[in-house]
Amino acid sequence: MSDKFISIEGIAKRYGTTTIFEDLWLGMRRGELTCVIGHSGCGKTTVLNILAGLDVPSDGAVIVDGKAIEGPSLDRAVIFQSHALLPWRTVMGNVAYAVSSKWRRYTRAQIQAQAQIFIDLVGLTGAEGKRPSELSGGMKQRVGIARALSIEPKIMLMDEPFSALDALTRGTLQDEVRRICLTTGQTAFMITHDVDEAIYLADRIVLMTNGPGARLAEIVDNPLPKDRARADVHRHPLYYAVRNHIIDFLVIRSKSFAAEMTGKPFDPRHVPVVRPGVIENSSTPDAAARVA
Amino acid sequence: MTPSLTLRAALVSILIFVTFILAWHLATRGIGAVQQMDPEYAKLMGVTATQGKSAMPGPLDVGAKLWEHLRRPFYDNGPNDKGVGIQLAYSIARVGIGYFLAVLVAIPVGFLIGMSPLMNKALDPFIQILKPISPLAWMPLALYTIKDSGRSAIFVIFICSLWPMMINTAFGVAAVRKEWLNVARTLEVGTLRRAFTIILPAAAPTILTGMRISIGIAWLVIVAAEMLVGGTGIGYFVWNEWNNLSITNVIIAIILIGIVGMLLDLILARATRLVTFPE
Numbered sequence: 001m002s003d004k005f006i007s008i009e010g011i012a013k014r015y016g017t018t019t020i021f022e023d024l025w026l027g028m029r030r031g032e033l034t035c036v037i038g039h040s041g042c043g044k045t046t047v048l049n050i051l052a053g054l055d056v057p058s059d060g061a062v063i064v065d066g067k068a069i070e071g072p073s074l075d076r077a078v079i080f081q082s083h084a085l086l087p088w089r090t091v092m093g094n095v096a097y098a099v100s101s102k103w104r105r106y107t108r109a110q111i112q113a114q115a116q117i118f119i120d121l122v123g124l125t126g127a128e129g130k131r132p133s134e135l136s137g138g139m140k141q142r143v144g145i146a147r148a149l150s151i152e153p154k155i156m157l158m159d160e161p162f163s164a165l166d167a168l169t170r171g172t173l174q175d176e177v178r179r180i181c182l183t184t185g186q187t188a189f190m191i192t193h194d195v196d197e198a199i200y201l202a203d204r205i206v207l208m209t210n211g212p213g214a215r216l217a218e219i220v221d222n223p224l225p226k227d228r229a230r231a232d233v234h235r236h237p238l239y240y241a242v243r244n245h246i247i248d249f250l251v252i253r254s255k256s257f258a259a260e261m262t263g264k265p266f267d268p269r270h271v272p273v274v275r276p277g278v279i280e281n282s283s284t285p286d287a288a289a290r291v292a
Numbered sequence: 293m294t295p296s297l298t299l300r301a302a303l304v305s306i307l308i309f310v311t312f313i314l315a316w317h318l319a320t321r322g323i324g325a326v327q328q329m330d331p332e333y334a335k336l337m338g339v340t341a342t343q344g345k346s347a348m349p350g351p352l353d354v355g356a357k358l359w360e361h362l363r364r365p366f367y368d369n370g371p372n373d374k375g376v377g378i379q380l381a382y383s384i385a386r387v388g389i390g391y392f393l394a395v396l397v398a399i400p401v402g403f404l405i406g407m408s409p410l411m412n413k414a415l416d417p418f419i420q421i422l423k424p425i426s427p428l429a430w431m432p433l434a435l436y437t438i439k440d441s442g443r444s445a446i447f448v449i450f451i452c453s454l455w456p457m458m459i460n461t462a463f464g465v466a467a468v469r470k471e472w473l474n475v476a477r478t479l480e481v482g483t484l485r486r487a488f489t490i491i492l493p494a495a496a497p498t499i500l501t502g503m504r505i506s507i508g509i510a511w512l513v514i515v516a517a518e519m520l521v522g523g524t525g526i527g528y529f530v531w532n533e534w535n536n537l538s539i540t541n542v543i544i545a546i547i548l549i550g551i552v553g554m555l556l557d558l559i560l561a562r563a564t565r566l567v568t569f570p571e
Contacts, residue, residue: 054474072477084471088493088569097489101479133570151479 390449402461460502
């Protein structure tokens with residue numbers, strides 16, 4: 001399908017005889033935020049690392065914007081769970097390092113100007129001269145976000161970016177990321193454990209079964225309006241339908257999915273798309289067709 | 293109000309120092325004439341026999357002599373009579389040259405070992421065998437091949453400074469956090485730029501620690517090396533003054549060696565602090 005900006009095509013990861021996952025197919029559209037939810041050990045991070053080019057699949061390939069991924073690229077920025085800032089550089093130094101890596105011929109002034117835009121964007125104006133050790137966890141992750149955005153990537157890859165933060169900070173940063181992604185039309189792929197975070201941020205939520213032998217069970221097409229706000233998102237009539245569906249999956253079906261599917265046809269290339277709370281027969285077929 | 297810890301510690305330090313000097317003074321002072329003897333004979337025997345004075349110089353003798361040395365540190369009255377400042381300068385220069393050469397070799401090789409698991413395994417047996425060799429054991433070989441005693445001393449300094457720096461560099465480089473390297477990878481940073489902008493700053497504190505250990509060892513070894521090669525240097529000075537039976541000068545040399553060693557360590561400690569980053 002032509003609107004697939006990122007296309008994961010039959011990737012597998014095996015360590016010796018253990019298969020973490022295989023035959024994984026997934027398409028993502030431009031400007032879309034996709035969240036992956038699954039239990040630890042299902043290979044979510046491996047999928048993200050493959051997308052980043054930091055890891056190679058044992059089988060299959062990932063196509064981004066018509067080209068197969070061959071190693072890491074400045075087109076794909078990663079926001080690391082542990083923020084991974086360089087502690088010997090200041091906030092400005094960390095962001096400038098990324099900028100100067102992307103635009104090697106930039107002058108110092110150009111680098112600083114570009115970095116400053118994104119430091120301002122994540123609300124760190126005034127903290128440019130601070131070192132990571134002087135920042136709080138939330139501020140560190142903001143620097144990580146600024147660094148990722150500063151190279152104007154085609155895709156932003158986020159590996160549980162907010163999991164190490166306290167609830168309040170997490171909320172603010174989710175708002176920031178959502179605002180930035182919406183205004184810049186950023187394509188993003190994010191791993192999370194937090195169901196509410198996924199519902200608030202994601203356009204589509206991919207549910208992954210437990211590993212080893214993990215697979216994509218379902219894609220939840222988020223039925224909430226695009227202009228949802230944190231304050232009232234949980235009051236939306238469909239919110240709890242989506243939430244319950246995902247929690248049911250995580251608690252029960254992620255373990256028993258293989259049993260659930262025995263005897264039924266399961267095509268890993270066409271992962272069923274669901275819109276919880278929306279009347280099944282009207283939405284499912286065409287949604288499924290869209291992903292295909 | 294209790295005075296600060298630093299102040300109290302300084303007071304205790306001074307107390308220990310004064311006690312030590314006092315004990316030293318009492319132990320070496322004369323205890324008066326031991327026996328009556330012919331004045332002519334007494335003159336020959338000196339104060340040791342006539343007044344029971346210890347052959348060991350007291351703190352006042354050492355202090356007076358030290359003052360004499362400090363007033364004229366750089367006099368040069370020929371091969372066996374040079375100011376203590378000149379001798380120290382020779383030693384520091386030898387250590388400096390040998391140590392600098394060792395830095396030039398140890399850090400690149402350490403980088404190689406740290407970055408390449410193959411080279412790590414391949415070079416490990418050589419390092420393990422060469423490391424425990426006393427640097428002075430190289431001296432005959434150095435004298436035979438280099439045929440110059442001064443350069444041989446430098447070589448000995450080089451060889452003894454090499455290992456701690458190399459091993460620490462390799463360890464520091466190998467222990468650079470994977471996430472920092474991944475940052476460099478996702479930013480498509482080239483090998484050389486990665487080495488200088490990620491690995492070097494990340495490993496710098498470990499490398500500097502190795503350099504600090506090395507300078508300490510080099511300063512230990514130079515004294516022994518100069519005793520062997522002779523001619524100049526503080527090590528030679530110690531041995532020469534022992535041959536002159538000037539215990540006073542030997543004690544002064546010991547004190548000066550200690551002070552210079554401390555200063556060298558202090559410089560490296562400062563440098564380490566400069567490159568250390570808080571996390």
